[in-house]
Amino acid sequence: MRKAVIFDIDGTLWDAKKTIRESWNEVLSERGYKLLTDEDIESILGKSLPEIGDIFFSYLGEEIKNFLTDECYRVQCINLKTRGGTLYPDEVTTLKKLHEDYLLMILTNAGKGYIESYLNTSHTEDLFIDYICYGDTLKNKTENLRILIERNNIDKAVYIGDTRDDQVYSANANVPFIFASYGFGKAIDPEYSISTFSEIPQVVKKIL
Numbered sequence: 672m673r674k675a676v677i678f679d680i681d682g683t684l685w686d687a688k689k690t691i692r693e694s695w696n697e698v699l700s701e702r703g704y705k706l707l708t709d710e711d712i713e714s715i716l717g718k719s720l721p722e723i724g725d726i727f728f729s730y731l732g733e734e735i736k737n738f739l740t741d742e743c744y745r746v747q748c749i750n751l752k753t754r755g756g757t758l759y760p761d762e763v764t765t766l767k768k769l770h771e772d773y774l775l776m777i778l779t780n781a782g783k784g785y786i787e788s789y790l791n792t793s794h795t796e797d798l799f800i801d802y803i804c805y806g807d808t809l810k811n812k813t814e815n816l817r818i819l820i821e822r823n824n825i826d827k828a829v830y831i832g833d834t835r836d837d838q839v840y841s842a843n844a845n846v847p848f849i850f851a852s853y854g855f856g857k858a859i860d861p862e863y864s865i866s867t868f869s870e871i872p873q874v875v876k877k878i879l
Contacts, residue, residue, distance in 0.1 A: 682833035682854025687756025755792025782806035
């Protein structure tokens with residue numbers, strides 16, 4: 672039986688808000704726009720680029736809104752390739768343990784290049800068999816969960832994330848959800864929850 676553990680990235684696999692904030696502010700500062708705070712960045716993690724553009728730049732015309740969003744993301748990807756984000760305690764050790772028994776994958780609402788930045792800077796490329804993002808398909812997480820499961824012939828899967836949106840997308844795909852309470856978001860009465868990364872194997876074992 673093929674069993675998979677599928678991860679969100681932001682607030683689940685790493686905390687990259689410092690690099691993201693610095694990258695976006697680099698672009699905004701050059702053009703004279705209001706700079707973003709850590710709280711601003713936390714509020715949009717897990718959302719797609721079009722959603723982020725609407726949140727930050729809705730007061731601008733469509734063309735400049737899209738340009739700013741794309742340019743900020745372009746600089747973000749460049750910086751993340753070298754700076755990366757902060758991993759959680761015992762993360763790599765835990766991933767290696769999970770890799771022994773499960774197929775590991777990544778699913779995020781980010782654009783193209785984001786997952787690769789995590790894999791390259793965390794040196795975990797060999798632990799994950801597949802990944803997908805909004806930028807690949809322009810589809811939401813429910814649809815992308817189904818794509819991952821179908822193309823890898825998965826019999827049973829679990830999704831780990833840190834937001835209410837992750838919880839809803841998982842439910843819509845009929846995939847059990849584990850709430851990473853150490854992340855940035857909240858969930859409503861999750862059936863499964865973890866407060867540290869190292870708890871994942873024992874919780875996954877109960878589900879899969």
